[in-house]
Amino acid sequence: MTYDRLLRDAATALSAAGIDNVRFEARLLLARAAGLSVEQLVAHGAEAAPAPVAAGLRALTARRVRREPMAYILGEREFWGLPFKVSPAVLVPRPDSETVIETVLALMPARAQPLRLLDLGVGSGCLLLTLLREYPNATGIGLDASEAALAVTEGNAQALGVAARARLVRGDWRLPDWEKALAGPFDLVVSNPPYIEASAIDRLMPEVARFEPREALDGGPDGLAAYHRIAAAAAALVAPGGHLVVEAGEGQAIEISRIFESAGLAVGSPRKDLSGIDRVVHAQQ
Structure with missing residues (x-):
């Protein structure tokens, strides 16, 4: 069976499962099974694929x-623009979350500052480690709260060359006095909370x-439980003049702003993502 035939069969299976962009995804799966780049697949398209490649593609396609x-x-x-390793222990990084990075860079344009940063719910590390690269x-x-998530972050910090400037702490903001272990305050606190x-x-x-x-999705009955906990700890975590920048779900920005204002923070206008949704709420101590 040729590479092209394997690609068509995988795309057909993905389409039957109701998946979009099937040819693009089928190419990625075949490239992984074959150990080739997508560009190399084009050159090999008419060639017969080794049996282990076909078996590997079938296994990957079944997962998808x-x-x-x-x-x-x-x-x-x-x-x-950075590669992040992920596993089922962490959320998949999404383009919407890049709006957090854009907001921080606009609020804090001086890149050479010796800032202290805190990422609540660090997951893969995509927010914290990207900011350490930018600053x-x-x-x-x-x-x-997840040891497995912290292991993913540690690996990414090593790969991105920022491990020496990142400290990872296991902690659960659902527990009393969770913020005391963090030795605040910080110049910047970011979070993509549940x-x-x-x-x-x-x-x-x-x-x-x-x-x-x-646990990285569940925001409680109204989706806002984490924001209440972050707001309650803001006085200890955010330095005077420091910034708090959080991702928000669709339709939540107004209520999150009210929660932060009730905690004595000065709240700015929400920042929209590429879809025009109010995606990020930022506040200042």
């Missing part, structure tokens, strides 16, 4: 047909509902 996210199958996802004199702490209403998670697309870590 079950709606496992491509990022978990491939083991990585690009964020802000070469900054140091940062990443907090997460913000999905608990009752809505099972209605999300299968890739999210079935495979992504529920």
